[in-house]
Amino acid sequence: MLETLLILSIITFLFFLISGMEIILGNREIKSLSDVQPKGLENFPNISLVIPACHEEEEIEKALQSKLELDYPDFEIIVVDDRSTDRTGEIVDKVAAENPKIKVIHLAELPKGWLGKNNAMQQGAKTASGELLLFTDADIMMDKSVLIRAVKFLNDAK
Numbered sequence: 001m002l003e004t005l006l007i008l009s010i011i012t013f014l015f016f017l018i019s020g021m022e023i024i025l026g027n028r029e030i031k032s033l034s035d036v037q038p039k040g041l042e043n044f045p046n047i048s049l050v051i052p053a054c055h056e057e058e059e060i061e062k063a064l065q066s067k068l069e070l071d072y073p074d075f076e077i078i079v080v081d082d083r084s085t086d087r088t089g090e091i092v093d094k095v096a097a098e099n100p101k102i103k104v105i106h107l108a109e110l111p112k113g114w115l116g117k118n119n120a121m122q123q124g125a126k127t128a129s130g131e132l133l134l135f136t137d138a139d140i141m142m143d144k145s146v147l148i149r150a151v152k153f154l155n156d157a158k
Helices: 002-029 060-068 088-098 116-127 146-157
Strands: 047-053 075-082 102-107 132-135
Touching: 047 060, 047 116, 060 075, 060 088, 075 088, 075 116, 088 102, 102 116, 116 132, 132 146
Parallel strands: 047 075, 047 132, 075 102
Antiparallel strands: none
């Protein structure tokens, strides 16, 4: 009995050791988006940035401005105000009024069986018109070349 447990323990240890090594070695193969050069992209599919937002009044205006400065030629921004009780909806409406790239959805209630952020992302996806969807948080600041790099990365992976 003791010998069987020892053998099972050794097999389990080896399994986790090999799995861990595969994870570590696999991570070395993952290319970073910052390593992708934003040059040579010929096809620019329309992208919809879907941004669920709940109580984001502190950062949302700056984050939206960083997204509006993206150097990608064809994108839309869909902000889903998910039942915010602060000034998030007001701020988003103000920024959207100044830029036609931004569409705003205001959610007043959460459907039964849904979680807030999941529902907000679903509502944004249903409104999106882009060939590609990029889901991002409301407080994320983006480098202006990130969409070109991401699409180039996607194309190179095909």
